[in-house]
Amino acid sequence: MNKESVDVLVIGAGPSGTVAASIINKQGYKVKIVEKTLFPRFVIGESLLPRCMEHFKAAGFMPAIEAAGFQKKYGAVFKMGEKQCDFDFSEQYTDGWKWTWQVPRDKFDKVIADAVEEMGVPIDYLTTVTDVEFTGSNSITTVEDKDGNRSQIEAKYIVDGSGYGRVLPRLLDLEEPSDFPVRAAMFTQIEDVNRPDNLESNRITVVAHTKDFWVWMIPFSNGETSIGYVGYEKDIKKQNGNLEEQFRAFLKEIPQIPVRFHESEFVFEPKQIMGYSAAVKQLYGDGYVLTGNSTEFLDPVFSSGVTFATESARIAGELICKELDGEPQNWEIDYTKHLMQGVDTFRTYVYGWYDGRLQSIFFSDHIEQGIKNKICSVLAGYVWDKTNPFVRSHDKSITNLSNFLKSKTTQV
Numbered sequence: 262m263n264k265e266s267v268d269v270l271v272i273g274a275g276p277s278g279t280v281a282a283s284i285i286n287k288q289g290y291k292v293k294i295v296e297k298t299l300f301p302r303f304v305i306g307e308s309l310l311p312r313c314m315e316h317f318k319a320a321g322f323m324p325a326i327e328a329a330g331f332q333k334k335y336g337a338v339f340k341m342g343e344k345q346c347d348f349d350f351s352e353q354y355t356d357g358w359k360w361t362w363q364v365p366r367d368k369f370d371k372v373i374a375d376a377v378e379e380m381g382v383p384i385d386y387l388t389t390v391t392d393v394e395f396t397g398s399n400s401i402t403t404v405e406d407k408d409g410n411r412s413q414i415e416a417k418y419i420v421d422g423s424g425y426g427r428v429l430p431r432l433l434d435l436e437e438p439s440d441f442p443v444r445a446a447m448f449t450q451i452e453d454v455n456r457p458d459n460l461e462s463n464r465i466t467v468v469a470h471t472k473d474f475w476v477w478m479i480p481f482s483n484g485e486t487s488i489g490y491v492g493y494e495k496d497i498k499k500q501n502g503n504l505e506e507q508f509r510a511f512l513k514e515i516p517q518i519p520v521r522f523h524e525s526e527f528v529f530e531p532k533q534i535m536g537y538s539a540a541v542k543q544l545y546g547d548g549y550v551l552t553g554n555s556t557e558f559l560d561p562v563f564s565s566g567v568t569f570a571t572e573s574a575r576i577a578g579e580l581i582c583k584e585l586d587g588e589p590q591n592w593e594i595d596y597t598k599h600l601m602q603g604v605d606t607f608r609t610y611v612y613g614w615y616d617g618r619l620q621s622i623f624f625s626d627h628i629e630q631g632i633k634n635k636i637c638s639v640l641a642g643y644v645w646d647k648t649n650p651f652v653r654s655h656d657k658s659i660t661n662l663s664n665f666l667k668s669k670t671t672q673v
């Protein structure tokens with residue numbers, strides 16, 4: 262069996278794998294990526310948050326992404342019934358990026374994967390990790406190419422950026438059930454030929470159709486718009502007919518979906534994902550670290566997935582380099598505790614969305630701009646700024662604000 266040796270092996274060429282690989286490569290360590298598919302490949306997760314721009318910049322990907330001309334995203338619009346709430350990322354409490362992109366991920370992930378390859382990081386496509394064995398301080402990873410040929414890669418560190426593949430959580434028995442109920446999503450992209458040039462073309466629109474069922478609409482610069490429904494499986498599957506007919510039935514049922522979408526061509530047959538929330542027992546161990554979706558995935562409602570993928574990847578890459586330089590690192594504090602601070606903040610907002618506290622805030626007529634700016638910073642991914650009370654005491658802050666605004670509404 263062929264055997265090669267690297268300092269760091271990265272599993273998966275998504276945002277977390279490529280950001281980690283670039284950070285490690287910049288420090289002069291030998292790193293390679295193995296990727297199960299051939300890019301471009303579809304993955305969901307099209308609406309980014311401003312915070313992740315810092316990580317793409319640190320990875321050196323900005324010139325390549327800018328050249329690709331993706332749709333710039335300046336905020337997010339939420340709708341419920343006749344009510345509407347616009348979060349504009351230029352009106353933020355935390356000092357940070359005021360915009361980001363909304364992207365078809367097949368194209369976006371290829372742009373950043375090509376960029377990291379140009380920096381000198383080899384990517385073996387159509388190569389699947391099938392086994393990992395830890396041998397003292399090193400590891401031996403067995404991979405299989407598309408023809409079934411097996412080879413081995415020895416590495417001092419493994420970064421598991423395998424996303425929904427969850428390679429190390431499965432192989433090392435690290436998986437844990439998520440504390441969220443099982444939800445499902447159905448989505449496609451449509452030809453949006455008559456898109457008006459309005460606010461919603463540079464924002465994701467999220468429609469709260471019912472308490473447990475919401476819709477996303479994400480316009481891309483290529484004239485296509487991503488549309489997805491999220492809810493309990495029984496609600497996602499309530500329509501009759503094939504997937505296209507079921508999808509169209511929702512398009513017509515939900516009043517906030519523009520009429521121009523009703524007969525639009527689909528770019529691909531709608532896809533369904535059931536039970537995407539996931540958790541793990543630990544985020545790192547001797548010789549490995551989990552990044553991105555191979556760690557914990559909460560819920561798509563606030564588009565936090567790629568931000569956590571790149572946040573975790575950048576920190577993991579930096580800590581690995583320091584360890585390889587001979588400086589032992591405090592992974593518990595600098596990795597797990599840091600990430601969980603952000604994850605737990607978003608966890609509160611996801612709970613707040615589904616239990617209605619956030620709707621009573623977003624759609625209140627009485628919310629002050631200064632408070633809204635603080636919430637906007639959370640929605641922009643700035644969930645590590647503890648000077649923001651909506652980060653520092655996230656649960657208490659949204660509960661108190663929700664109660665206060667509800668009392669104002671009843672007084673009127």
Ligand SMILES: Cc1cc2nc3c(=O)[nH]c(=O)nc-3n(C[C@H](O)[C@H](O)[C@H](O)COP(=O)(O)OP(=O)(O)OC[C@H]3O[C@@H](n4cnc5c(N)ncnc54)[C@H](O)[C@@H]3O)c2cc1C
Pocket residue numbers: 272273274275276277278295296297298302304305306307308309310388389390391422423424425426427428446489534537552553554555558561564565566567568570
């Ligand atoms: C319905 C839904 C909507 C979402 N919407 C958003 C959104 O709007 N914004 C957002 O930021 N996030 C969103 N997400 C989350 C987003 O999909 C992920 O958080 C993000 O893609 C994680 O990036 P990653 O790099 O960790 O993994 P991925 O992007 O999934 O990349 C992992 C890579 O690893 C490869 N791989 C897997 N197994 C193996 C193996 N055995 N060997 C080699 N390679 C392997 C895969 O082929 C893949 O290319 C959404 C999620 C869901 C379920």
